[in-house]
Each structure stands twice: as structure tokens, then as C-alpha cells.
Amino acid sequence: MAFDGTWKIDRNENYEKFMEAMGIGMMKRKLGAHDNLKITIQQDGNKFIVKEASNFRNIELEFTLGVNFEYSLADGTELSGAWTLEGNKLVGTFTRKDNGKVLKAYREIVGDELVQTYVYEGVESKRFFKRG
Secondary structure, eight states: OTTOEEEEEEEEESHHHHHHHTTOOHHHHHHHTTOOOEEEEEEETTEEEEEEEOSSOEEEEEEETTOOEEEEOTTOOEEEEEEEEETTEEEEEEEETTTOOEEEEEEEEETTEEEEEEEETTEEEEEEEEEO
16 A cells, blocks of 8 residues: 555654644653654555654554554653544544543655644644655
């Protein structure tokens, strides 16, 4: 599938502002902006295995499209939600457990890049990944 492969972070747009909106402290925002994130995605029909490797943690998660699951961000923020496929775009809708606010996430292939977009409290950020 189009998302399959290993993707390495290339650049960010508005990522620090997004982390600030999420309530992440300045020190963690500075570190997070340079996390050297690498994502490996394997898709088998509606099932996905996503491995995230960064300077801070290595995790593996499995999810099925449309099925709710629990997820913890690198800063410890707990979320619950699901990914769906809308056209050729993965759309994630996650609710924070601490305050009930919604984080939207999108993954799509644009040209030769994986573009990951986050929207939280009206703040939008993009992270661009190249195959690696």
C-alpha cells in the first residue's frame, strides 16, 4: 500500500506552536522539534502496524481502521481514538483523557513525501517525512 515503508522526518511547519497548544513545556518542545522521528508503516488490508523510533522512545502500535484504541504521546498525554481511511488519506480522531479535547491527525502521501498534519485547538502543524 502507499503508506508502507520507512519514513524519516525531514522538516516541520508550526510544530512548536502545536506542541505549545497541547500544553507541552518549552524544554520538551525544543527537544521534540529535533526528535529525529522515523516511522515504519505496514498495512495489511484494514490493519496497520506502525513503529515509531525517535530520540526519546521506540514504540510499536497495531490498529485496525475504525476501531478505537488507547495511545500515549511522547510527553505522556493519554489519548483514545481511531484512524479511518478517507480517500487516500488516513484520518485520526483522538480525544485527550485529561481534558476531553480533540486532536485530529492526518497522514497522506504528497509527491514523494508522507505529510502528517495535526490540528488541536485551532492550531495546525505539519511534519514532512521522506522515505528512508
